[in-house]
Amino acid sequence: MYRFLLTPRWLGYLALTLVAAALMVFLGNWQLDRYRGRTAVNERIDAGATMAPAPLSDAMPAPTGGPGTAGPAPADELTWTRVTATGRYDGTNVVLVRGRTVDSTVGFEVLTPLVLDDGTAVLVDRGWIPPAPGGGAIAQPQVPAAPTGPVTVSGRVVASESGGGAVDRRDGKLEIRRIGVPRIARELPYPIHGGYLLLDEQSRATDPAFKAVPIGHTNNWQNFGYVVQWWLFAGMSLVGYGWVARREARRAAGLGKPRPPVDRAAEPAPSATA
Structure with missing residues (x-):
């Protein structure tokens, strides 16, 4: 049912999806490093206000x-x-x-x-x-x-x-x-x-x-938001590939064909009751 995934076209789709997901994970990790660095700066600013x-x-x-x-x-x-x-x-x-x-x-x-x-x-x-x-x-x-x-x-x-x-x-x-x-x-x-x-x-x-x-404190939460954003995009790209592959498999198996419309006029009329 899923043999089509081994065709060159679908292998290409998979490679592109994996590369895109890996790039998004990398960007998320980069923003995570920036979040940690800015958080450390804010902590030093707060500590300096009270330290001797x-x-x-x-x-x-x-x-x-x-x-x-x-x-x-x-x-x-x-x-x-x-x-x-x-x-x-x-x-x-x-x-x-x-x-x-x-x-x-x-x-x-x-x-x-x-x-x-x-x-x-x-x-x-x-x-x-x-x-x-x-x-x-x-x-x-x-x-x-x-x-x-x-x-x-x-x-x-x-x-x-x-x-x-x-x-x-x-x-x-x-x-x-x-x-x-x-x-x-x-x-x-x-x-x-x-x-x-x-x-x-x-x-x-x-x-x-x-x-x-x-x-001024650094806006570290903006970086944290970017972390979540990039990691969500990475997950969505993988889920999207799986969804498209499943739809293609159902189409190839004939499970996705629409049902013919029902002709209500050809159905017998219900019998009248006294």
């Missing part, structure tokens, strides 16, 4: 190169953890990161190098400020001065962002579109750590002009 800060060196190795270089990037499992560092802000090398949105308003994040006792530095994201009034989203703001003297900061470890284009210097400040630590390092007179710190608090008062940069 660790020394900076526990999360980011000190740079070993000369001025203008960046150290190793923080390990993935250490991003978003909370660390502390003590040094002096270098207010002459402020970095403005343009095109950053907080509360639906486009403005700037302000990075200031914190120079440590060993002569290296770590970039500290002190917060967000709006552009100068009346000049549009790229109008350079008046940046509050960084505290002078020794300061101790605690903040989240954030990895360098990719891309971002060239670093510009305008009105004595560096500007960039994305926080690309290696690019920024080339403009500074000392080696810097391979990631940066998103400021939580510092020992000297933070200027109220800054708004805290919110930490």
Whole structure:
């Protein structure tokens, strides 16, 4: 009854079905890996909100190169953890990161190098400020001065962002579109750590002009939905092949022929009862 499945045509259908199902399972597994990775990021973000800060060196190795270089990037499992560092802000090398949105308003994040006792530095994201009034989203703001003297900061470890284009210097400040630590390092007179710190608090008062940069959780459930979707598609393709094969087998056996219509007019009329 199912010998037709061994014909070249049906073997071809089977091969295509299996390849398609395998590809869909692979895509589901890929999305599962992304779901697990994003879930781990969210867990680190949540844990960092309550953990005691660790020394900076526990999360980011000190740079070993000369001025203008960046150290190793923080390990993935250490991003978003909370660390502390003590040094002096270098207010002459402020970095403005343009095109950053907080509360639906486009403005700037302000990075200031914190120079440590060993002569290296770590970039500290002190917060967000709006552009100068009346000049549009790229109008350079008046940046509050960084505290002078020794300061101790605690903040989240954030990895360098990719891309971002060239670093510009305008009105004595560096500007960039994305926080690309290696690019920024080339403009500074000392080696810097391979990631940066998103400021939580510092020992000297933070200027109220800054708004805290919110930490957003990744949308891991979207990836989980894709996992279910691809695996369902894989199962449906196999079930669909089986359904088409069964229909073909029934047709070949004559089991799927429609019944002829019944001529009701030719049937004898029921006898009348008194």
